[in-house]
Amino acid sequence: MTPTARLLIAGMSGWLSGARAADNAANPADAIARQNMLQLIHLRWIAVVGQVVTILAVHFSLGFALPLAAMMLVLAALVVLNLASLLRLKSAQPLGPYDLFSALALDALALTAQLYFSGGATNPFTTLYLLHVILGVVLLEVWATWAIVFLTSFCFLMLVAFNRPVIASGLSDQAFFGLFIMGMMMGVVLDAVLLVTFVSRINTNLRRHDAHLAELRQRAAEETHIVRMGLLASGAAHELGTPLATLDVILGDWRRMPVFMADPELAQELEDMRGEVQRCKQIVTGVLLSAGEARGDEVRVSGLRAFMDEVVAEWRATRNSDVLVYETDLVTPFSIVAESTLKQVIHNVLDNALDASPEAVRLHVGVSGGLIVIEVDDDGPGFAPDTLENFGRPYNSTKGRAGGGLGLFLVVNVLRKLGGEVRAENRPEGGASVVLILPLASLQIRRHHAR
Structure with a gap:
């Protein structure tokens, strides 16, 4: 054949x-x-x-x-x-x-x-x-x-x-009766065999259906919990935003006062205070990011190459700068509207790669077909099959700690809100690869309107 x-x-x-x-x-x-x-x-x-x-x-x-x-x-x-x-x-x-x-x-x-x-x-x-x-x-x-x-x-x-x-x-009457009894026996046995076989299959389908519904309810409960946390965090962050902004303005005014300008020690302490206020504002921005929102004062127009250089510089400033290998083939000066949400998303993916592969993390940025493609590779053990299958779902993590998996959950949802997507896979030569894909034009239009 x-x-x-x-x-x-x-x-x-x-x-x-x-x-x-x-x-x-x-x-x-x-x-x-x-x-x-x-x-x-x-x-x-x-x-x-x-x-x-x-x-x-x-x-x-x-x-x-x-x-x-x-x-x-x-x-x-x-x-x-x-x-x-x-x-x-x-x-x-x-x-x-x-x-x-x-x-x-x-x-x-x-x-x-x-x-x-x-x-x-x-x-x-x-x-x-x-x-x-x-x-x-x-x-x-x-x-x-x-x-x-x-x-x-x-x-x-x-x-x-x-x-x-x-x-x-x-056929005699006795032979006919014998065939009748044999036929009844065959009918009863056939009923029993078919019922056991097919009712068992049907019950298996029902149990599978019930298990699927239970899983959906569990996921809905987890996501509802995250939404409630986001609402609480968003409210608290918005409340903190105003006093922090006020403190920043006051400290900025103090810098120009003669008493501080004349005393270098007081001026340095004032700068330290302003730095801590800025740090608090960044923390508030991160909280708003977790809630799926962005602070309006964190949005600005920038070149894509300059923005990515800034993202990498900030990440290297607080991590091991020798680990990250940063490459880009950006030549055309693409203009984007940069914001802290996108920056925090990239930092989150880089942090996950660093946790999996402390010796080597690679970042490549390019534009292809009107899409911004940001790829992060590592040399770690890669994703488990269950993690890949449920990638981006809350509490889907192999790190074994409470609240694990929320970072990638937020990454996927932020990218989805920006009109993009996240792809994850294990590399044939070992390690994992996470690719962030964003439509260049859609991101620009969307964020300009949001302003």
Whole structure:
């Protein structure tokens, strides 16, 4: 068999089995409904194959005269129903409350037709009605479950009222009764096996759905907690901003007073005080950054190269300056509106890289296709798979300390607010790479309007 034929067969098999049925789900509830519909589709394929084998064996081996054309027509209808169900799963429209009910109801009607053509109420496989009822209890709402109970009961009564016996040539009453008992046993065993198999799968889907909902609730609670912290920090920072600004103005006026100008010692102490006030203002700015805001007096127009040089110089001033290797291919004097939020974001990523790789951190800045690309590499152990999968989510950290992961969470959210994105990956040669991507024009327009 050629590779093309194998791929074609594999693709057709995957389509007929409904593989990846939940890919088009609109929400978690729709995903679980699609998985349950997929179980019904699998069960229907088994029913079609099993009925073909049983009908042919009973007709040709046991001598029962069955209307093969009519029964095969019912099986063809089941195949068409399965193909329609698969097409329904490929659609992006969410499954409604009547989809599963309709599927089970049509299966019950198809079973009734097959039983009618093969002995009616005397057919030992009438026990398969219980399979539909139990699946209805597991899958459907209360009203739909009772509707399935009513439908199966009505169908069985119709089989009794319009009984159509089958003719078995050459079988004694005792042999017929033995075949009936064997058929009942096979029906009960088949019910049990199918129920254990498919109800277990359905319960697995439900447990997976519940676990997913619990995870979403936990994340929502964590993010709500962060929002509350941000609101509290933002309020406190705004309150502190005014007195700090007042102190800065007063100290600036004192610098020009003769008493301070005449005394070098007092002048130096005054400069130290102004430096501490500026430090407090930077701390307030950092608090506002954590809350997702920026101080208006921290925004200014600058060249991109000059801004990045300033970011690197400030970071090196308080860290090991020999660790960072800074490269840039910026030639054109791109103008941006620089602000403390962007500076703090870059510092945060550099700090994380330094924690992972104290010996070497590399920073490269460039512009490509109207995008500012800022790449930070390190030679550390790299990101764990779980960290990469949940990159940017709160408390997603391998540092093992309380509150870990909030830095990258804030980086991702600040970049998103600026119209950019953050990408993280492990480098093939070892270490990790974090890339900040910002649209140059969008950043300029957005920040000018914000002013």
